[in-house]
Amino acid sequence: MSSTQAISPISTTTRNTAINQDLESILRQACQVPAVRDFQLKHAADLVNGRDLFLVISPGMGKTLVIHAPLLVAHHRKESGIALIIVPTKLLAEQQADVATKRGLFALAINEDTVQDAYYKGRNLFQELVKASGIRAAIMSPQMLQSSNLSSLIDDVTFRALVRWFLIDEIHLADEDSGDWKAAYLPLKYMRQRLRPSTIWAGFTGTATRSATTRITSALGFPHDYVNARYSVDRPQIKYIVRFLQYSISTNDFFDIAFLIPPTASSSDDIPRTFIFCESIELGWRVMTFLTSLLPPTFPNRKEVVLLYNALMPKSYRQRFMKEIVGGPSLRIGVCTETCTYGLDAPNIRRVVTFTLAPSHEALKQRLSRGGRDGLPAEAYSFAPTWVRDVPPQSIKTAQAREDAERRAKLPSVVRQWYNSSPSFCSRRADLEYFDEEMGLPREVCCSSHQPEPEQSEHAALNSYWHEKFLDARVGSEVRVPLPRSDGTYKPLEPGMRESLLAMLHTWRRHTWMRIRGHRLDMLASQFLPASILTRVVEKAHICTTLENLRAVMGWLHFDVHGSSLFAFLKEVLEGFGDILKERVKEEDGDDSEGDRESKEATLALPSLRVRILPPATQSNTMVPAKRVRSDSVMNQGQHSEKRTARVI
Numbered sequence: 001m002s003s004t005q006a007i008s009p010i011s012t013t014t015r016n017t018a019i020n021q022d023l024e025s026i027l028r029q030a031c032q033v034p035a036v037r038d039f040q041l042k043h044a045a046d047l048v049n050g051r052d053l054f055l056v057i058s059p060g061m062g063k064t065l066v067i068h069a070p071l072l073v074a075h076h077r078k079e080s081g082i083a084l085i086i087v088p089t090k091l092l093a094e095q096q097a098d099v100a101t102k103r104g105l106f107a108l109a110i111n112e113d114t115v116q117d118a119y120y121k122g123r124n125l126f127q128e129l130v131k132a133s134g135i136r137a138a139i140m141s142p143q144m145l146q147s148s149n150l151s152s153l154i155d156d157v158t159f160r161a162l163v164r165w166f167l168i169d170e171i172h173l174a175d176e177d178s179g180d181w182k183a184a185y186l187p188l189k190y191m192r193q194r195l196r197p198s199t200i201w202a203g204f205t206g207t208a209t210r211s212a213t214t215r216i217t218s219a220l221g222f223p224h225d226y227v228n229a230r231y232s233v234d235r236p237q238i239k240y241i242v243r244f245l246q247y248s249i250s251t252n253d254f255f256d257i258a259f260l261i262p263p264t265a266s267s268s269d270d271i272p273r274t275f276i277f278c279e280s281i282e283l284g285w286r287v288m289t290f291l292t293s294l295l296p297p298t299f300p301n302r303k304e305v306v307l308l309y310n311a312l313m314p315k316s317y318r319q320r321f322m323k324e325i326v327g328g329p330s331l332r333i334g335v336c337t338e339t340c341t342y343g344l345d346a347p348n349i350r351r352v353v354t355f356t357l358a359p360s361h362e363a364l365k366q367r368l369s370r371g372g373r374d375g376l377p378a379e380a381y382s383f384a385p386t387w388v389r390d391v392p393p394q395s396i397k398t399a400q401a402r403e404d405a406e407r408r409a410k411l412p413s414v415v416r417q418w419y420n421s422s423p424s425f426c427s428r429r430a431d432l433e434y435f436d437e438e439m440g441l442p443r444e445v446c447c448s449s450h451q452p453e454p455e456q457s458e459h460a461a462l463n464s465y466w467h468e469k470f471l472d473a474r475v476g477s478e479v480r481v482p483l484p485r486s487d488g489t490y491k492p493l494e495p496g497m498r499e500s501l502l503a504m505l506h507t508w509r510r511h512t513w514m515r516i517r518g519h520r521l522d523m524l525a526s527q528f529l530p531a532s533i534l535t536r537v538v539e540k541a542h543i544c545t546t547l548e549n550l551r552a553v554m555g556w557l558h559f560d561v562h563g564s565s566l567f568a569f570l571k572e573v574l575e576g577f578g579d580i581l582k583e584r585v586k587e588e589d590g591d592d593s594e595g596d597r598e599s600k601e602a603t604l605a606l607p608s609l610r611v612r613i614l615p616p617a618t619q620s621n622t623m624v625p626a627k628r629v630r631s632d633s634v635m636n637q638g639q640h641s642e643k644r645t646a647r648v649i
Contacts, residue, residue, distance in 0.1 A: 020045060023073065030072045030103045031065055043229055044069030047165070052201045052226035054171070054217055058233045059206035059369035060345075064099060067167050067204060068137075071105055074164070075135040081164035082129070085139040086188065088170050088181065090114075091311055091318065092343030093139045096169070100137050107137040111144055113315065126153060142184040145191075154194050163195055170342055171203030174219060175212045178359030192221040201226075206233055206369065207362040210436045233365070233435045237372045240427045240447040241381045241455055242419055244389055249283065249355065252532065254290045256383060257353060258466035259459035260333060261294040268305055271332040272350040273325060277340070277367050279356040284308055284335040285524050287355065291333060294466060301330040311339040322346060341366045347374040353381045357388070361414045361434060377445065379455070382418070382427075390420045421449045483540065484549045490542040490574050497577050498538045505534045508569055512562060529556065537570070544570060 023045060027036050036044075040062055046053050047070040057063055071083050087093050090111040100107035108114070108125055118125050126149050129138050144150060153159045168174075174185035201222065208216065210230070217226065247255050257276070265271055278284040291306045299305070309321050324331035326346050336344065341363055352371040358364035364382060372378030387404035388411070396405050408416060417430035426449040429439045445451065493501065513525040533554050537544065544550040547567050551559050 023048065023069075026073055026076050027065065027069060030076070031068075032103075033065075036065070037062060039229070039231060040065050040069070043227065044073075046227045046229075047200060047202060048073050050198075050200055052222055053229065054203045054213060054222060054226055055229045056205055056208050056213065056233065057229075057231040058235055059366055060235065060373040061206075061231075063169075063204045063206070064096065067096075067169065067202070068100055068103060068105065070165060070200070071100075071135050071137060072103060075105060078134070080134055080162070081136070082159075082162045083135070083137045083165040083167060084145070084163060085137055086142055086145060086166075086168045086185075087139060088141060088173055088184075088342050089311065089339055090141065091340060092169070093141065094315065094318075095343050095345060096139045097137070100139070105135060105137055106132050107139060110138055110140040110150075115149075117315075126150075129153075130159060142188055146187065154191075160194070160196055163199055165200050165202070166191060166195060168201075168203045168220075170205055171216060171220075172205040172208040172212060172362055174216045175208070176360060176362060178363065186219060189220045207365045207435070209434065232437060234428075234432060234437065235369055235372060236443065237375060237445070238368065238378050238380050239445050239451070240368070240431075241379055242421055242427050242448055243381065243383050244386050244419070245383050252286050252290060252530070253470065254287055254355075255463050255467045255470075257287070257291070257355065257381075258294060259462040260351070260353070261291055261466075262462065263294075263465060265295075265299075267300055268330050268332050271305065273346070273348055274333045274351040274353065275340075275344060275346075275349055275367075275370050276333065276335045276353040276355055277358075278335060278337060281308070281310055281312070281337055281524075282526070283356070284310070284337060285527055288333075288335045289527060289530075291335075304330040306333040306335065307331055308336075309334045309340060309344075310337040325349075338363070344370050345373065346370070348376075349373065349378065350376075351379050351381065353383070355383050357384060357415075358382075361412065361418065361431075364418070365431065384419045388416070388419050390416065421447065423449050426450055484543055484552055486542050487545050489545040490578060491581060492542045493538070493577065497580075498541075501541060501573060501577075502534060502538045504573060505537060505570075506531075508566065509534065512565070528558065541570070541574060544574075 020041060024036050024041055027040070027044060028034070039057065043053055043055055043066050047066070053066075055063060055066060067085065074081060085096065087096060090109070090113060093109040093111055094114075097107040097109035108129055110125055110129075115125055129136055130153070140150070154163075168185075168188060171185070173181035174188070176182050176185075201220075203216065203220070203222075213228065213230070217228075243256070245256050247253065260271070260274060260276075262270055276284075276287060278287055285308060288306045288308055292302065295302045295305060304324075307321060307324075309318065313321070321331070321334065325334050326348060334344075338359070349371045352368050354364060354367050358367060368380035368382065371380055387407055390408065391401070391405075396402055414430055414434040417425060418427050421427040421430065426447045428443075428447050432439055442450070448456065509529045510525050513528045517528075533556055537550070537553060540553045544553055544567070547563060550567050550570065551563060554563075556563065
């Protein structure tokens, strides 16, 4: 059976039987919702009646209720059974488990973290799943399903008899060519042979084309009589705003998104709740640091307004983050990685920003759909590098222009259409046609091609304001604080020495940060002491003969507290390098009268690490001898250790 339809309002025809009325009552009570949508009731009934289902509906429309529906009904009837629910990430597994638990179900998020945490508390999640009574939900990634523990459970006849539902969320990933999703999802087809024929299968997604649906259902072995339910994937309350980056993202300044912090903001209430997606934690940290720098020092809870969110954060941090972004007094901007594409269900997000190209249009759609889940208007910004912009063929004359054209040619057509939108073919139309839908009548709120204002003018003015303010501050700073001159104590370092010093400074930073960070697990060592400052110290090391000189070179926020420790460290390293240079002069003069070479080895004991300066091997005076500076360090916490060896030429 196949059904393809637009989302309709709650109808009386769907609810005109006592069975459906009972089903609606159970779902409303368990899920604590004032009403159940028509599609939710219809396909909940499909699963309760034992029919396989493939459901495509826009992200944020409430498909989780359909996933839980057969379990809630069975729980209401005091039946027994297990549902294996497959999700792509541990974040989504934890979120689904929390929601299911609030609805009265016994639900376990099973991943490496939860299994390990339970083990240290004397618990075994796999045994709890088996021994519990009633309806149970085990929520996990496809990779976890293939683990030895789960595999041995599924091999057990008694356990297989308990598995009544096999439910796959974000099932479109079985057809996702970017990343490792496809390789993880396709092996789910083997569960057809491992589970009992009576097991009910269902797949759910907000981003699958018709052709992808055919490929996925065939690959995963859906029977011919499954319910193929397809609804609109449009999010009409979201305005799509497409822009090309005007500034590089390789720096620490991101003026393309400076508009997110209004200069007139006096409290967090003046900043819309926002998610920003970045391709890496490192980029996210730089974005967070920049946006925080736009807030004045007197801003209330300044360090809590913009925070990182990713899968590496402890569960307690992630839970606090979600609580704060939904209803907290301070947090307004969450800077996320691509792992948060799934599992970020905060209802009141007004802005979503994708700061780098998504790996696929499906991933872009999922990210942009994080906004407006409460049904209220939201804005979705997608930025692209300038090489994505289409240009007339006659303008492609330089080598760089030809390279850009080759890169554009490799992009999927929907990606090029999305970013190169126009009033005649806008981003929303590109999205809908990709998902086999008609654009329909003109919309009051659509995209930046049809309604560029007020965002275009307002944001351009705000970005320009912040850019000029930063330039003025930097020029003024350069005029007011000239760098001191070298007093000749240290010589400028050679390239190899600079490389070694930079490595040792990174080690010092890491050890110092681990010692003082306390509960601030969301902050990186580079946030405590940026790499750009370390690079400047290396370049100007010969100037740093006094504590005040080092202060002037660094311009570091935490210098008053940690500057003395760093200066002592740097002084010992530079004196060691000075000994090497002096020894080299002696060799070049043929002075080797100090005795046995091994007696000349010097060892410097430095804070948190040891630097050994080894004498050169015997070589001809026509060749500059090579030295080695070795830093052996032991982490201040745990039993981890590392050794770093750098060569000084």
